[in-house]
Amino acid sequence: MATSDVRVDTWNAGVDFPIFDAKTRSIKKSVIGAAGGVIGATGSNVMVVEALKDINLHLRHGDRVGLVGHNGAGKSTLLRLLAGIYEPTSGSCRVRGRVAPVFDLGVGMDPEISGYENILVRGMFLGMSRKEMLRKVDDIAEFTELGDYLEMPLRTYSAGMRVRVALGVVTSTDPEILILDEGIGNVDAAFMKKSRKRLQELVERSGILVFASHSNEFLAQLCDRALWIDHGRIRQEGGIEEVVEAYEGPEAAANVRRVLADMDKDADSTDGEDAE
Numbered sequence: 491m492a493t494s495d496v497r498v499d500t501w502n503a504g505v506d507f508p509i510f511d512a513k514t515r516s517i518k519k520s521v522i523g524a525a526g527g528v529i530g531a532t533g534s535n536v537m538v539v540e541a542l543k544d545i546n547l548h549l550r551h552g553d554r555v556g557l558v559g560h561n562g563a564g565k566s567t568l569l570r571l572l573a574g575i576y577e578p579t580s581g582s583c584r585v586r587g588r589v590a591p592v593f594d595l596g597v598g599m600d601p602e603i604s605g606y607e608n609i610l611v612r613g614m615f616l617g618m619s620r621k622e623m624l625r626k627v628d629d630i631a632e633f634t635e636l637g638d639y640l641e642m643p644l645r646t647y648s649a650g651m652r653v654r655v656a657l658g659v660v661t662s663t664d665p666e667i668l669i670l671d672e673g674i675g676n677v678d679a680a681f682m683k684k685s686r687k688r689l690q691e692l693v694e695r696s697g698i699l700v701f702a703s704h705s706n707e708f709l710a711q712l713c714d715r716a717l718w719i720d721h722g723r724i725r726q727e728g729g730i731e732e733v734v735e736a737y738e739g740p741e742a743a744a745n746v747r748r749v750l751a752d753m754d755k756d757a758d759s760t761d762g763e764d765a766e
């Protein structure tokens with residue numbers, strides 16, 4: 491697909507979850523808590539969680555958007571809507587392009603088969619062919635630094651070891667639209683440092699990135715715009731620093747500035763190395 495054709499559009503999109511087995515007093519009015527979406531009730535007293543409401547989003551090639559917001563704000567629901575896992579219950583959503591959804595890096599991995607086999611299966615789950623994955627498997631194996639462990643069943647791995655495999659696979663794919671949900675937190679600092687470059691390259695290769703994270707550091711590293719989702723609605727849209735400041739305050743914004751400045755420094759020193 492031509493890069494100009496890759497796009498994500500939603501028009502007043504909403505997602506409601508009816509909850510048929512909620513044990514509660516009847517709810518007459520909508521309830522907004524500190525966490526979670528808006529809870530209401532239908533005419534027949536079925537509870538409904540309004541996870542997203544009136545979402546208007548128009549992303550084009552090159553857009554790298556981070557989602558911030560409280561627990562239950564609707565970030566994961568929005569990612570799932572864009573990935574086609576959920577249909578909008580109101581409004582509409584159209585996505586053109588090959589989507590790689592990475593919600594939980596570990597999802598789609600089989601604990602009973604080896605690390606190697608999981609690399610192949612997970613790559614195919616993300617839209618790569620078996621042949622392509624066979625070509626990439628050695629490079630991914632080397633990246634994970636798991637050595638002979640890759641012959642062992644995945645159930646024998648620690649959480650961080652599993653994330654290494656998953657990160658190795660996802661950063662080897664070529665999605666047009668990359669939909670990324672946190673879950674990268676489990677690896678140790680040294681491996682994360684090494685992964686950052688691969689993740690940034692992946693983001694550069696993909697046409698559109700939508701990334702939900704509670705880590706401002708990650709958002710600053712991977713995205714250039716942010717959306718603040720609040721109780722299912724887009725509350726603010728803008729640069730990362732500006733949105734983080736509105737959502738979390740000046741200290742968090744200062745941290746974003748520091749991360750951006752460090753990235754500039756790293757880029758300058760790498761340019762220097764390239765020139766040598």
Ligand SMILES: Nc1ncnc2c1ncn2[C@@H]1O[C@H](COP(=O)(O)OP(=O)(O)OP(=O)(O)O)[C@@H](O)[C@H]1O
Pocket residue numbers: 507509525526527528539540541559560561562563564565566567568
């Ligand atoms: N399958 C589901 N069934 C019912 N309610 C759901 C379902 N998935 C999400 N919700 C509700 O939708 C709202 C939004 O949840 P979502 O997982 O999108 O939030 P989030 O912003 O990703 O939160 P977090 O930061 O905690 O991961 C919450 O109130 C949640 O309870």
